[in-house]
Amino acid sequence: MAEHDIDKVAVAPKRRRSKGTSLTLRDVARLANVAPITASRALNTPEAVSDEILLRVREAVERTGYVPNLLAGGLASRRTRLVAAVVPTITGSVFLETVQALTDTLAASGYQMMLGQAGYAGSREDALLEAIIARRPDGVILTGIMHSTLARRRLVASGIPVVETWDLTPNPVDMLVGFSHEQLGAAVAHFLQRRGRRHVASITADDERAVRRHAAFGAAAASLGIAGSGALAQHVVPAPSTAASGREGLRVLLDRAPGIDAIFCSSDMVALGVLVEAQALGIAVPSQLAIVGMGDLALSRDLQPPLTTVRVDGTLIGDTAARYIMQRADGRAVEQPIRDVGFTIVERGTT
């Protein structure tokens, strides 16, 4: 502070890039009469600073309307408080509940969520992942797919904590919060068998997990002797699944296997379509035809009859995944990095 004027002039041409000259921590510090680092501590670790300074800094923040620059903070501290979530698509997705829980849980701890859509085809996965890594997030949460081996390798190489969700895969990249699609499919077959159904069929979207679910369903049905004669009647529709697929699917199946008395659908949307079509066709549900969905959409309980479906706790998945990432970011160990959240068959009016 005690510079000679001469020097000042000589050293003048500093701060060349000062354009937006935005409000910085230095300004706040100056106002509070402390060093920038002290102001930083007052904001980030208030317990490490005297009460008086804390007060002065807070007042300076208040007065100036200072908002910290997390880019700069993240660059310096290597903690961005950013978490990336990847879903196949956002519209009509069964992952919405998970995304909502993620955002909420993260926001409650000062983290922010970046959302990326990989598409069901997986064509954009590599580019998306590069864009994500470039932001150095504190974690990446994968819901749905991540086929690309290049992408998986890069993810591992980046050292960023990863949580895969909505599945239980044998070789997770890192952490895992999900359930077994195979168990689920088999459970539905047993459920229908116990309910007295003797000729089951299925409609599934062609995304990988749904296909695995329905393969397990078919296998279990066959071994229980409720798959009809020959192979199980199955109709495959393109992902993402829609009610239209369900309506069409029912007609196709009825045409191919008129004797069916139950249909397992890869999503509640498809099940809704089947229900609508059955009613249009004058087929009584559940007496002539049982319907089981998957996902337990909010609307499913309000249909007539209410839809029997398989519920997966998407909120729990999102919440848990967020916590795992934040624990890792805090340097804490995650107790149960591979976690099976299971599923529940919710029996309602369509069975």
Place this chain on the structure above:
Amino acid sequence: MAEHDIDKVAVAPKRRRSKGTSLTLRDVARLANVAPITASRALNTPEAVSDEILLRVREAVERTGYVPNLLAGGLASRRTRLVAAVVPTITGSVFLETVQALTDTLAASGYQMMLGQAGYAGSREDALLEAIIARRPDGVILTGIMHSTLARRRLVASGIPVVETWDLTPNPVDMLVGFSHEQLGAAVAHFLQRRGRRHVASITADDERAVRRHAAFGAAAASLGIAGSGALAQHVVPAPSTAASGREGLRVLLDRAPGIDAIFCSSDMVALGVLVEAQALGIAVPSQLAIVGMGDLALSRDLQPPLTTVRVDGTLIGDTAARYIMQRADGRAVEQPIRDVGFTIVERGTT
């Protein structure tokens, strides 16, 4: 490069913080035998660099698996290539299409999207907005609400480009891509009047826009003389709206005004509930009761009868909003910063 060994030793204790010692542009530059800034140019403005150097840099990137650090880049260039989107909630939202379009359009130009949920109550708006500004995004897209005047003021003060969507408000913060909820409500009243309905009613969620829509609907209905005797029969349900609200709403309205022959619902979800309840009650749709939804969900066309609804092009809104932000970020002017995308009444089987 021509330092004396003595100097080297003297200046030695550099790079103190080298922990993760991540791969940086410097490493790539060294490998390609160019200055860091040249490597930077090769990656960001390839046309400003000779073919040979471009090749060398690209090879170095390839060999090392280098992924740029956009935190550092954003800090230096003041362009983060990040856009924040704010929605009330993500689940069961009519904005999904918009969010999808946003993500896609942004990703196609190397931008990333941050998603924030403000909640319908608006309680978290201030905190959310602060978290957003702290990341210095190149733009903020608001869908749904942003009541808080403090938040609005901060947004303006931050100088970040803003696009408000799904509405046409008189005093936009900055840019605007939406439609008039008042016009929409009135249009539905006229539509029902032309279809011969003489005693209309409405079920609306209590979010601000829906309420305005239905106020305009009621006013137009009254002036057309199709609101029944006295005030329009209207039932208000809490946002976000659900099929359950629709089922309940129909019973309430029927109880209060048994003579109604048409219901305008604030969302397709509510309309679905009304349709289901009508069928459960043995009320013929559309002969005894007409139903109009709002939002044109994918499933609406696949109901039986297919749902008449009001369609808003959410994809166009998202796409346009994204383009507006990117144009601003490029320093280009936006031609039509206030844009009315209108709406369409899609007549199907329920009227």
Place this chain on the structure above:
DNA sequence: CTGAAAGCGCTAACAT
């Protein structure tokens, strides 16, 4: 508990 110095990894500005 407080502060000075040195960078985090990149790019704008100014040369050449």
Place this chain on the structure above:
DNA sequence: ATGTTAGCGCTTTCAG
């Protein structure tokens, strides 16, 4: 077309 230099705004490290 390429390079040099000086930051962007913050936090880590090391010293009092």
